[in-house]
Amino acid sequence: MKFSCQTKLVLLHMLMICIATGCAAQSTNDQRRLDERVKAFLEANRHEWEDxxxxxxDGQVLHDLIIRNNSTSALEIGTSTGHSTIWMAWALSKTGGKLVTIEIDENRQKVAIANLEEVGLADYVDFRLGDAHRLVKELRGPFDFVFADADKDWYVQYFKDIDPKLVAGGIFTAHNVLQSIRGIREYMAFVDKHPGYVTTVDKSSSSGIAISLKK
Incomplete structure (x- = not known):
């Protein structure tokens, strides 16, 4: 059977639609399975995270901020064993993004990598081992989401180092800002009066997360 050129184009178009629809359905199913896997892991280990x-x-807050801001290029300063990393990587699996995370302790990083692999999110994370004081300065960016949860008395310097690499509309978040820890008062005074940012504090937990939106 011979087809006209117009008919062939119509058939080709229909084939492309079918392929695209099938791929979209597969992608949706993959994300659904990943979501179920992550939820189960987080719930099973909900009260086990220490170190x-x-x-x-707070992990839920970070996840929701990334989704709400449609962030795709994120940075975490202080991986520990990966609880916050899982929440952020999970969000980035939905936005099509990736997370760079820095940890100074090799043993903690090994545990974090194992946790991310177990939950199926390791491909969304770029693990960096070393001193964040140096590594943050060396990162090229740009970033649209940052979470600082390392040495609190270095928060101001982390902020200064990241500011040129954070896009307009990007968010710099800092952990433990409701606690009496050395460096927190200085950090909050710094960001509250910074003319280039609007800062609020999420009080969902006793830790507190400062959320600074770049204008």
Whole structure:
């Protein structure tokens, strides 16, 4: 059977639509399975995270901020064993992004990598081992989301180092800002009066997360 050129084009167009629809359905199914896997892991380990990890509620805040801002290029300063990393990588799996995360302790990083592999999110994370004081300065960026959860008395310097690499509309978040820790008061005074940012504090947990939106 012979087809006219117009008919062939119509058939080709229909074939492309079918392929695209099938790929979209497969992608949706893959994400659904990943979501179920991550939810189960986080719930099963909800009360097991120690060693400088964020509380469950704070992980949820980070996840939701990334989704709401449609962030795709994120940085975490202080991986620990990967609780917050999982929450952010999970969000980035939905936005099509990736996370760079820095950890100074090799043993903690090994555990974090194992956790991300177990939950199926390792491909969304670029693990960096070393001193964040140096590594943050060396990063090229740009970033649209940053989470600082390392040495609090270095928060101001991390902010200064990242500011030129953070896009307009990007978010710099900092952990433990409701706690009496050395460096927190200085950091909050710095960001509250910074003319290029609007800063609020999420109080979902006793830790507190400062959220600075770049104008």
């Amino acid at each position: 400088l990890n964020v509380p469950y509620e």
